[in-house]
Amino acid sequence: MINKIILILTLIIFGVFVVPSGMKYFENSKTLENKELQLSNMAIELKAKNIEAKEFDEIAFTKETKSLFTETKVSKIDKNIYKVVFLLNKNQIDKLHSYLETVAFKYLVKIDGAIEYQENNGTLKVIVNFKNL
Amino acid sequence: MKSEFVSITYYKEREFYYLSHAIHTKEGFIAKEIKQFHETQKDEFLENLETLKREHPNHEVVTMSLSEEQIVTEKINESDISSKISNTNFVVQRKLDTAGIPATLIFSPFTILYQEYKNILNDNLTLIIGLFDRKLFMMFATKNKIHQSWVIGTRGLSERQVAQRVYKCMQAYYKISFTFADDVEMLVADDSPKLLKAIHEELGKRIALAQNNIHNLLHNIVTVPNVTHMNFIPREIQKSKKDDLADIRLEDKNKDSISAFKTVESEHKSQYDYDSEDDGVSFLDKIKSMFRSKKTTSSLSLVAILPFLFSVITGGIFFLKNNQLEEKLALRDAQMTSQLYNQNLVSISDKIFRAIGKNGEIKSGLISEKSISLKGVVWGIEPLRESLISIYNESDFVIKPLGNMSTEFSFKTK
Numbered sequence: 001m002i003n004k005i006i007l008i009l010t011l012i013i014f015g016v017f018v019v020p021s022g023m024k025y026f027e028n029s030k031t032l033e034n035k036e037l038q039l040s041n042m043a044i045e046l047k048a049k050n051i052e053a054k055e056f057d058e059i060a061f062t063k064e065t066k067s068l069f070t071e072t073k074v075s076k077i078d079k080n081i082y083k084v085v086f087l088l089n090k091n092q093i094d095k096l097h098s099y100l101e102t103v104a105f106k107y108l109v110k111i112d113g114a115i116e117y118q119e120n121n122g123t124l125k126v127i128v129n130f131k132n133l
Numbered sequence: 134m135k136s137e138f139v140s141i142t143y144y145k146e147r148e149f150y151y152l153s154h155a156i157h158t159k160e161g162f163i164a165k166e167i168k169q170f171h172e173t174q175k176d177e178f179l180e181n182l183e184t185l186k187r188e189h190p191n192h193e194v195v196t197m198s199l200s201e202e203q204i205v206t207e208k209i210n211e212s213d214i215s216s217k218i219s220n221t222n223f224v225v226q227r228k229l230d231t232a233g234i235p236a237t238l239i240f241s242p243f244t245i246l247y248q249e250y251k252n253i254l255n256d257n258l259t260l261i262i263g264l265f266d267r268k269l270f271m272m273f274a275t276k277n278k279i280h281q282s283w284v285i286g287t288r289g290l291s292e293r294q295v296a297q298r299v300y301k302c303m304q305a306y307y308k309i310s311f312t313f314a315d316d317v318e319m320l321v322a323d324d325s326p327k328l329l330k331a332i333h334e335e336l337g338k339r340i341a342l343a344q345n346n347i348h349n350l351l352h353n354i355v356t357v358p359n360v361t362h363m364n365f366i367p368r369e370i371q372k373s374k375k376d377d378l379a380d381i382r383l384e385d386k387n388k389d390s391i392s393a394f395k396t397v398e399s400e401h402k403s404q405y406d407y408d409s410e411d412d413g414v415s416f417l418d419k420i421k422s423m424f425r426s427k428k429t430t431s432s433l434s435l436v437a438i439l440p441f442l443f444s445v446i447t448g449g450i451f452f453l454k455n456n457q458l459e460e461k462l463a464l465r466d467a468q469m470t471s472q473l474y475n476q477n478l479v480s481i482s483d484k485i486f487r488a489i490g491k492n493g494e495i496k497s498g499l500i501s502e503k504s505i506s507l508k509g510v511v512w513g514i515e516p517l518r519e520s521l522i523s524i525y526n527e528s529d530f531v532i533k534p535l536g537n538m539s540t541e542f543s544f545k546t547k
Contacts, residue, residue, distance in 0.1 A: 114501030
């Protein structure tokens with residue numbers, strides 16, 4: 001009797017759990033593959049090296065942008081939001097645009113809200129909030 | 134007035150049921166026509182069988198077990214489904230499936246063969262071969278006992294291959310007894326001269342051939358004294374029969390014996406199902422047998438637990454992997470949304486800076502996807518207005534002269 005119950009249970013588990021999970025797994029694998037392909041194409045178009053973005057890290061970010069702009073300051077203003085202040089020569093605006101355009105391929109961040117600009121004696125102060133994904 | 138005794142015989146060969154009956158007299162039996170029914174006509178076959186039973190109240194319903202899983206032994210367990218073949222031998226088989234068709238006597242081909250040939254047996258070893266339903270039932274026998282038995286399925290095999298297998302059985306028996314059979318007797322239930330020729334060539338022996346159909350063999354065996362002991366239906370539920378054919382009169386025994394038989398049969402079945410570690414039984418058969426058994430057993434079988442574990446583990450792995458995959462997918466979705474948003478915002482900013490160009494300079498500004506607000510100094514008022522308005526036509530462009538000969542502009546989208 002117990003063998004019968006187990007076999008019936010097996011069939012139920014197979015039909016209700018194994019088959020749908022398996023199908024979903026293969027479906028999701030395909031979707032992920034497509035998404036990664038789309039992202040890779042976007043990265044290639046923007047000349048980004050790869051799509052394997054890391055968690056946002058204040059120190060790594062400051063170190064990386066130090067060589068690109070006059071100065072970069074990062075401060076955490078909320079649980080998931082960082083305020084980033086870029087100081088740069090106003091002629092370097094294209095460089096900043098290029099950087100912000102590909103930042104999501106390096107760090108798992110999204111620009112939160114607007115970009116703020118302030119100019120003072122030829123130095124452009126750009127304030128951007130990054131939201132951690 | 135006593136009614137005449139009738140043996141109703143049936144068997145299933147391949148997809149057909151064959152039904153016949155014979156009226157027994159003191160001079161012998163008079164066999165009637167053989168009816169053939171396809172397995173899809175089982176109901177019709179059963180109706181015919183019931184009609185015969187009604188028409189002939191004094192009857193036996195006789196059939197032959199054509200299962201390959203039967204063997205001749207010298208000892209039996211109480212729980213075995215067995216029939217006595219001689220004073221020293223029994224035929225044992227694991228299952229006895231009547232497929233819901235009533236029977237009062239079920240014989241083994243080995244019993245039939247023994248009955249046909251027992252009178253010619255002596256001290257020399259005789260190989261007796263019976264061909265029924267494309268299966269060869271073989272036994273090595275002497276006067277006193279049956280030494281060994283084999284069943285060989287011949288389906289899909291050529292006559293030569295069948296003959297070679299018969300020869301291999303001879304060799305196998307030789308290893309046990311150091312004796313080849315001195316004589317070979319063969320009884321076939323259908324016409325098969327090619328097989329006979331092939332066996333003859335392979336064994337290099339004279340083979341005496343007899344032919345008879347299964348119905349006649351069954352009609353004949355019910356006339357044997359103490360025949361009820363020789364069939365598979367347990368003897369304790371059989372009514373005793375007298376040896377004299379003229380006195381074979383069974384009164385309304387069928388219902389009782391059939392129902393009792395079914396009970397015993399189910400007990401046997403469940404016992405065999407419980408003991409399911411037989412090498413010859415396939416995995417699928419084991420699963421089927423679980424659903425066939427009527428008596429419950431509380432022991433856990435590997436056949437049940439392995440698919441269960443396999444399902445749970447496979448399902449679990451898929452479930453966990455799927456969760457990981459969904460997390461990754463969600464992250465990629467978020468990354469793509471961010472990238473598109475960032476790219477769009479930077480594109481707006483880039484357009485604004487290019488529109489201002491050398492016609493002005495931003496002093497402060499706020500650029501988002503929804504709105505733009507700029508303030509700065511303008512040197513070429515009209516070109517700046519035109520280029521900004523060309524991007525955002527629903528916007529306010531306001532200029533304000535400053536005291537130091539310069540002009541301030543402000544731009545705001547609506």
